[in-house]
Ligand SMILES: Nc1ncnc2c1ncn2[C@@H]1O[C@H](COP(=O)(O)OP(=O)(O)OP(=O)(O)O)[C@@H](O)[C@H]1O
């Protein structure tokens with residue numbers, strides 16, 4: 001489902017990320033571990049096609065995304081990749097419903113209010129469709145971000161430090177939601193973290209920063 005080969009990326013003189021070979025299958029849940037600066041966020045951005053690798057190949061669902069041009073990459077990302085950034089990325093002047101409609105529109109999917117309502121319902125957010133992001137609590141905001149990430153039933157669900165700044169109860173809740181939502185769309189889930197509390201909850205691990 002995700003296949004990475006001979007991947008190298010650097011922002012300037014030093015190599016910041018080298019990943020010779022990694023595969024994650026459909027529906028698997030992976031933890032991306034490594035010390036601060038080891039390249040976890042960089043790898044998530046490469047997998048999301050937000051960064052282009054300097055060398056190597058990334059395939060998702062059989063599509064070599066590292067070879068796609070800008071507009072094709074944008075289309076592929078909108079349709080196949082759900083991203084939960086550490087800080088919510090929602091458009092502040094749009095309602096929750098319109099933020100989600102926009103995600104369907106950008107993926108060139110039909111506007112489906114029923115799907116929006118279903119996902120918000122699964123995440124305990126029914127009744128918040130008309131609110132703007134600033135009118136939500138932090139926890140609600142994070143769940144709306146997750147709703148937007150899974151709305152289009154992505155092939156791959158990426159989350160960058162989703163539990164940083166959360167207390168134990170909310171940490172547990174967010175992990176459960178990520179796993180449930182990934183399972184509901186049979187997505188491959190990749191979570192970057194250095195949160196100790198998350199580590200016991202996952203079997204598959206990719207550890208960055210220990211290569212020579
Ligand atoms: N836009 C950029 N330009 C130049 N260097 C960058 C840029 N973004 C990240 N880096 C560098 O690349 C390396 C990897 O950064 P990255 O953010 O991927 O690490 P990380 O593992 O996510 O760290 P953390 O756990 O602190 O979030 C770091 O040395 C960082 O300073």
Ligand SMILES: [Mg+2]
Pocket residue numbers: 040041042160
């Ligand atoms: Mg990071």
